[in-house]
Amino acid sequence: MEPNYIQIQKGDTAAFRYFFEGFYPALCFFANKILKDEEAANDIVQEAFILLWEKKKDIRSLRSAKSYLFKFVKNRSLNYLRDNHSKNIDKPEHAEPSFSYRDFVIENETYRLIYDAIKTLSPQEKRVIEFTLDGMKNPEIAKQLDVSVNTIKTLKSRAFKTLRAKLKGVSFHFFMLFYAELFES
CATH class of the missing domain: 1.10.1740 (Rna Polymerase Sigma Factor; Chain: A)
Incomplete structure (x- = not known):
């Protein structure tokens, strides 16, 4: 708290x-x-x-x-x-x-809310999302975690569903940027 x-x-x-x-x-x-x-x-x-x-x-x-x-x-x-x-x-x-000071503050607070929501994911979902945010692609994450690419896709999908529910009030624009970053790979 x-x-x-x-x-x-x-x-x-x-x-x-x-x-x-x-x-x-x-x-x-x-x-x-x-x-x-x-x-x-x-x-x-x-x-x-x-x-x-x-x-x-x-x-x-x-x-x-x-x-x-x-x-x-x-x-x-x-x-x-x-x-x-x-x-x-x-x-x-x-x-x-x-830079726009106002836009930066809004963007920064949005990302803080997103990262707080990520902390609430299951350990496996959290690791997949963190690897994704570090720029790793699905095959790389699968290899790192020793699971199939389909498992990674499933974990990402579940994590995204959870995040979407937790982040209903987050600015649509910034959330879509985050979404694009997650599912780019």
């Missing part, structure tokens, strides 16, 4: 760790989308969480904490690009970050 902001406010390290582990990958992805530098992105996100912990008494909701983290990471990432512009002058991808 997701911690509430009061637990974090009071210094509950387990609640903060849960919040950190659930949100850290998304922020790293967000920062890296701006920076195209994974190490710098990770450093900025770690700094954001350290500052959030130091200001934990000011947290008024988990939503405001997430908003604070996104704004901090975005601003620090853009500052990093500005300050290191001369180093990246020959890299056109660093010229202007092209």
